[in-house]
Amino acid sequence: MQSGTGRATACSIARALAVVGERWTLSIVREVFAGAHRFDDFRKRLGIARNILSARLRTLVEHGVLERRAYQQAPPRFEYHLTPMGNDLYPVLVSLMGWGDRWLAGEAGVPLTLTHRPCGHAAQPELTCGHCGDALRHEDVRARLRLGAGSPMKNPDRARHGRGLRSDS
Amino acid sequence: MQSGTGRATACSIARALAVVGERWTLSIVREVFAGAHRFDDFRKRLGIARNILSARLRTLVEHGVLERRAYQQAPPRFEYHLTPMGNDLYPVLVSLMGWGDRWLAGEAGVPLTLTHRPCGHAAQPELTCGHCGDALRHEDVRARLRLGAGSPMKNPDRARHGRGLRSDS
DNA sequence: AGTATCGGTTTCGAAATGAAACTAATGGAT
DNA sequence: ATCCATTAGTTTCATTTCGAAACCGATACT
Incomplete structure (x- = not known):
């Protein structure tokens, strides 16, 4: 399975998009940050088709963004967790959220508020x-x-x- | 033409991805930041198919990320420029580039270096x-x-x- | 007259996506 | 022991999107 165009590019943005630029990828990573770790978590929260979810999880693991971790033996069941590489996507997600907040917020306003605990204030990222x-x-x-x-x-x-x-x- | 799933979502990230989450969208915006403004600029730099580029530019304009601006009358020719909404995607692109730099840089290293002119130093975003x-x-x-x-x-x-x-x- | 440039649209085969059915291992209820 | 539920998928097949190539229309250049 190849991601993106498969061409080598000189641009880090294009290379990043080759890994996380597919239809559902960033939404899946977002859900991991939000506490989803299991197949059905993702499926229920995102409404993504099972086969597509399966494929995306596999490529995310292959690329090193997520780690597949057994949480029981019989029957074998797995959870998906962020690797350091995946965790480092946090700024991307927050930036994207900020942009969505500023330009696409519905009438009800920004759905999610971030509090920066060390300083105790609402974080304007x-x-x-x-x-x-x-x-x-x-x-x-x-x-x-x-x-x-x-x-x-x-x-x-x-x-x-x-x-x-x-x-x- | 609809973007994303078309479902209303409570998540700003999902809403942002509905606008800029398609295969080529962020790469196109990246090229506008990098100085590309015309149809053939994008085509040559990205190697994207004409019909797809045409569709992406149209949706970007519809969503208010880009502005379509005539630069001559006969024959009518157009350029694409960032709107304030599009310009505000800069942090997303820089974050993505940073991530790509840190985790996907090839042997040759980070291709692009950013210099913050007010302070004169290389910017670690x-x-x-x-x-x-x-x-x-x-x-x-x-x-x-x-x-x-x-x-x-x-x-x-x-x-x-x-x-x-x-x-x- | 012929060719090149620019910004597209049309056409059509290939690939990705999505819905639904199915598989497999196990636990609990009847 | 049988039936149902849970979880994590895979398989199948129809629909949608993508991509390559051909074509179009206006203009300029030679």
């Missing part, structure tokens, strides 16, 4: 620069290709000047 | 609590359903205790 701590905005960021990074590009157009996610030569 | 500024980690966050938020749930199982993305009652 924010993407910041790890160095100065300020918010990381597209306009303030210059992206450049690492020299000799990735596979040789098919489209030389790709290496151009700019900012944000655009790659400077 | 980080998700933080907007209140205290500390890193926002799953273990430190308690999620709770807003009272009366969202549509009535089909699965009462969904309202349970826990932390992270799990919804406390």
